[in-house]
Amino acid sequence: MKSGSVIIFFIVISTVLEAQQNPRISPLNVTSMKYKDAYVKVMYSQPAKKGRKIFGGLVPYGQVWRTGANETTEITTTKDIIVKGNLLLAGTYSIFTIPGEQTWIIIFNKDTGLWGSYNYNDKNDAFRFEVPVESISYISELFTMTFNQKNNFADLEIVWDKTRVIVPIQFIDK
Numbered sequence: 001m002k003s004g005s006v007i008i009f010f011i012v013i014s015t016v017l018e019a020q021q022n023p024r025i026s027p028l029n030v031t032s033m034k035y036k037d038a039y040v041k042v043m044y045s046q047p048a049k050k051g052r053k054i055f056g057g058l059v060p061y062g063q064v065w066r067t068g069a070n071e072t073t074e075i076t077t078t079k080d081i082i083v084k085g086n087l088l089l090a091g092t093y094s095i096f097t098i099p100g101e102q103t104w105i106i107i108f109n110k111d112t113g114l115w116g117s118y119n120y121n122d123k124n125d126a127f128r129f130e131v132p133v134e135s136i137s138y139i140s141e142l143f144t145m146t147f148n149q150k151n152n153f154a155d156l157e158i159v160w161d162k163t164r165v166i167v168p169i170q171f172i173d174k
Contacts, residue, residue: 026069026143033147033154035171038079042095042145042156045070049141054161055099064107064117067097067158068143072114082170083108086127096120097158097165103130104165134164 024045032041047069052058059065067073072094081088084106092112098105108126111119136159143160152171157164 024070028070029145031146033149035149035152035154036173038077038081038171040075040077040081040147040154040169042073042075042147044068044073044095044143044145047143047160049139049161055163056101059099061100062098064120065097065099066114066117067095068145070115072096072112072117073145074112075108080172082172083127084129084131084168086129088126093126099133099163101133103132105130106165106167131165131167134166136162136164138162 026045026047028043029046030041030043032039034040045068055061073096074092075095076092077088077090079090086108088108094109094112094114096107096109096117098107105128107122107128109120109122110124110126111121114120139162140159144157146157146159147169148155148157152173154169154171156167156169158167
């Protein structure tokens with residue numbers, strides 16, 4: 001083995017060992033879906049309830065939230081899609097929310113690579129809209145985002161604690 005290869009090997013091993021020793025408290029998660037040649041994925045960090053009051057507590061009502069933990073949640077789409085009647089052009093966007101007791105404001109923002117919502121700038125919103133809040137009969141310990149897809153329609157479900165909101169998505173058939 002050449003000396004350069006040995007150095008790279010040890011760098012990779014030390015990085016893996018460090019990641020195993022220092023796992024994220026709120027790990028990264030990805031949900032994705034595909035329709036024909038269009039692909040959509042959402043990357044987010046998944047905090048846990050841990051006995052805390054979530055909405056109206058840890059996540060205050062009426063304030064911009066990163067929609068998860070750590071880095072801002074991001075959605076990437078390879079083709080244009082419709083999100084609750086709004087055209088979302090292919091690309092990557094941050095998803096911010098403003099939780100409320102009865103409704104949430106969902107925000108698709110052009111800034112990406114942000115930590116939290118500290119540098120959120122509403123001038124860079126692609127669009128925003130409201131969705132109703134639903135109470136669920138169980139407690140979701142982990143913050144979770146999933147797609148429920150049927151043909152060219154899908155719901156992006158955002159669930160945590162006893163709360164669920166649904167973001168309707170439609171693939172564009174051309």
